[in-house]
Amino acid sequence: MDNKSNPWRKDFPILDQKVNDEDLVYLDNAATTQKPQAVIDAISNYYSKDNANVHRGVHTLAERSTEEFEAAREKIQKFINAESSEEIIYTKGTTDSLNIVARSYGQSNIEAGDEIVISYLEHHSNLVPWQQLAIQKHATLKYIDLTDDGFVDLEDAKKQITDKTKIVSIAHVSNVMGVENPVKEIAKIAHQHGAVMVVDGAQSVPHMPVDVQDLDCDFLAFSGHKMLGPTGIGVLYGKKDLLNTMPPVDFGGEMINFVHLQDTSWTDLPWKFEAGTPNIAGAIVLGKAIDYLNEIGMDKIQSYESELVDYALPKILAIPDVTIYGPSDPKKHTSVISFNLNGLHPHDLATGLDMEGVAVRAGHHCAQPLMTYLGLSATARASFYLYNTKEDADKLVDAIIATKEFFKDGTI
Numbered sequence: 001m002d003n004k005s006n007p008w009r010k011d012f013p014i015l016d017q018k019v020n021d022e023d024l025v026y027l028d029n030a031a032t033t034q035k036p037q038a039v040i041d042a043i044s045n046y047y048s049k050d051n052a053n054v055h056r057g058v059h060t061l062a063e064r065s066t067e068e069f070e071a072a073r074e075k076i077q078k079f080i081n082a083e084s085s086e087e088i089i090y091t092k093g094t095t096d097s098l099n100i101v102a103r104s105y106g107q108s109n110i111e112a113g114d115e116i117v118i119s120y121l122e123h124h125s126n127l128v129p130w131q132q133l134a135i136q137k138h139a140t141l142k143y144i145d146l147t148d149d150g151f152v153d154l155e156d157a158k159k160q161i162t163d164k165t166k167i168v169s170i171a172h173v174s175n176v177m178g179v180e181n182p183v184k185e186i187a188k189i190a191h192q193h194g195a196v197m198v199v200d201g202a203q204s205v206p207h208m209p210v211d212v213q214d215l216d217c218d219f220l221a222f223s224g225h226k227m228l229g230p231t232g233i234g235v236l237y238g239k240k241d242l243l244n245t246m247p248p249v250d251f252g253g254e255m256i257n258f259v260h261l262q263d264t265s266w267t268d269l270p271w272k273f274e275a276g277t278p279n280i281a282g283a284i285v286l287g288k289a290i291d292y293l294n295e296i297g298m299d300k301i302q303s304y305e306s307e308l309v310d311y312a313l314p315k316i317l318a319i320p321d322v323t324i325y326g327p328s329d330p331k332k333h334t335s336v337i338s339f340n341l342n343g344l345h346p347h348d349l350a351t352g353l354d355m356e357g358v359a360v361r362a363g364h365h366c367a368q369p370l371m372t373y374l375g376l377s378a379t380a381r382a383s384f385y386l387y388n389t390k391e392d393a394d395k396l397v398d399a400i401i402a403t404k405e406f407f408k409d410g411t412i
Contacts, residue, residue: 008296009387011036022357025392025399030175030203030336030383031361032225035289039228042288046281054280055254055271069280072287073270079290080220081211082237086269089243090283093234094202095125097221098169100236100273101198102129104246105219106167112138115165117195119144119152119181120373121174124366126200130169140164146373149327150177157186165195172204176365176379177326178336180204184215191216196242202226206293206385207335208302212237224282229289233282236273243269250275301386305335308384312393313337316382319400325379335384338365341400344407346380352403353380358396 003009012034017024026034046068052061054069070085077085091097106129110116116130120143134141142165145156152170161168168190173180187197196218204210205220206227212220219242224233238246248255248266255275257265266272293301310330317324321342327333341349350362361381364371371377382396 003389003391006387006389008036009389011038011292012387013037013040015387019357019359020355022355023395025358025388025395027382027384027388027392027396028359028361029385029388030226030365030381032231033206033228033385034387035228035230036292038292039230039285039289042285043230043281046284051281053277065280065284068284068287069278072283072290075287075290076235079294080205080237081213083213084240087237087240087243089236089238089270089273090278091221091234091236092232092279093223093225094200094221095234097219097234097236098125098198098200099129100249101169101219101221101238102133103249104273105196105242106130106133107137108245108247110134110137110139110166113164114139115142115162116140117142117144117157117160117165117168117190119170120146121150121152121177121179121367121370122169122171123175123200123202124368125202126169126171126198127369130167139166143369144170146177149179149329149332150174150325151179151327152181152186154182154185157189161186161189161193161195163193165190165193167198168195169198169200171200171202172210173201173207173334173336174326175203175336176338176367176370176381178333178338179326180208180334183217187216187218203334203336207298207305209298218242224286224289227286227289228292229286230282233279233286235286240269243273248272248275252276254278296386304386305384306330308388308390308393309333309335309337311390312382312384312396315393315397316400319397319404321404322400325374325376336381337383338379338381340376340379341404344404346378348407349380349400349403352406353396353399356395356399356402358399360396 052065054066145153190197198219199217201222205222220237225231252275313330325338346362
């Protein structure tokens with residue numbers, strides 16, 4: 001599918017521009033996605049017509065704003081098939097969501113000698129909170145090994161998760177290796193040992209159907225800006241029975257039932273975790289982004305991205321001196337492709353691609369322990385989304401080859 005025949009590309013005005021006199025090819029979707037016009041308009045419409053604080057007012061604007069705010073929560077609930085909208089907590093993003101679990105559930109349940117189990121491929125957002133919790137509580141942080149092609153090793157998971165394990169937290173899809181991990185199977189192992197299962201869904205929820213009841217995860221975290229929504233809004237899903245036992249971590253307005261001079265009681269779920277004025281516009285507009293995704297269908301989006309990877313990955317692998325990280329089989333690969341060009345630093349590679357109008361990410365991708373595990377300092381990363389095309393993939397390949405030629409003598 002070329003740019004003209006992609007039915008969704010026209011909805012994204014930012015893509016209709018030139019960078020360095022070349023048509024923009026945006027392949028940094030794992031970092032953040034672009035926004036369709038419907039989402040951009042929804043932001044303007046909210047502030048133009050409905051702007052008011054939620055839950056507190058009885059005037060018309062406040063009632064309209066509150067209705068839209070809570071309607072978006074119900075859209076999110078259905079999108080991930082949560083049992084109740086009470087299990088959907090608005091946060092600032094995946095990082096904030098994971099920190100809430102660590103600060104609330106973790107602080108309340110982890111004791112000295114307990115184990116927290118993660119893997120070597122985790123994003124810092126799903127590593128540092130558990131690392132710091134383990135330090136504070138004198139617990140043990142353990143790592144699950146990876147298979148040769150970059151998946152979390154299920155056999156090693158069975159060894160690392162023990163009766164001492166209280167929390168297991170794994171990325172559903174790696175932001176570097178481009179693999180979908182067996183989180184459903186890992187959740188089963190965790191539950192057999194009495195541990196809770198936390199899933200980092202930042203790279204899965206935007207790209208494939210995710211059913212929290214089918215996965216049987218206890219918590220799921222994801223971000224709005226990686227799924228066509230605005231920045232600064234995210235979601236923490238938690239099983240209701242667990243959320244009810246957890247104390248809030250932020251205090252102030254909105255999250256109280258009654259404040260006495262010497263003590264305070266908390267309001268019901270989900271609001272006890274949403275202190276202060278929330279990101280009202282962000283939540284409502286995330287609901288509009290979900291409307292857009294639902295109109296296409298997550299199955300269709302996943303299938304389309306698989307076609308792009310089937311087309312792009314072999315072409316990238318065929319370029320001399322290019323190394324791919326993660327599976328070389330497109331059928332095992334998500335839309336995240338990390339690679340290096342031998343003899344060239346990833347930052348120089350990304351700069352060369354940018355000169356050809358191709359936007360990719362370069363660096364450690366907030367996964368320094370994984371880089372150490374792989375014996376690397378950094379990689380380049382191309383990541384596709386629903387508005388990308390085979391033509392974009394061809395331009396990426398051509399840009400890598402052009403950059404290789406430009407830098408072949410080792411100088412800029």
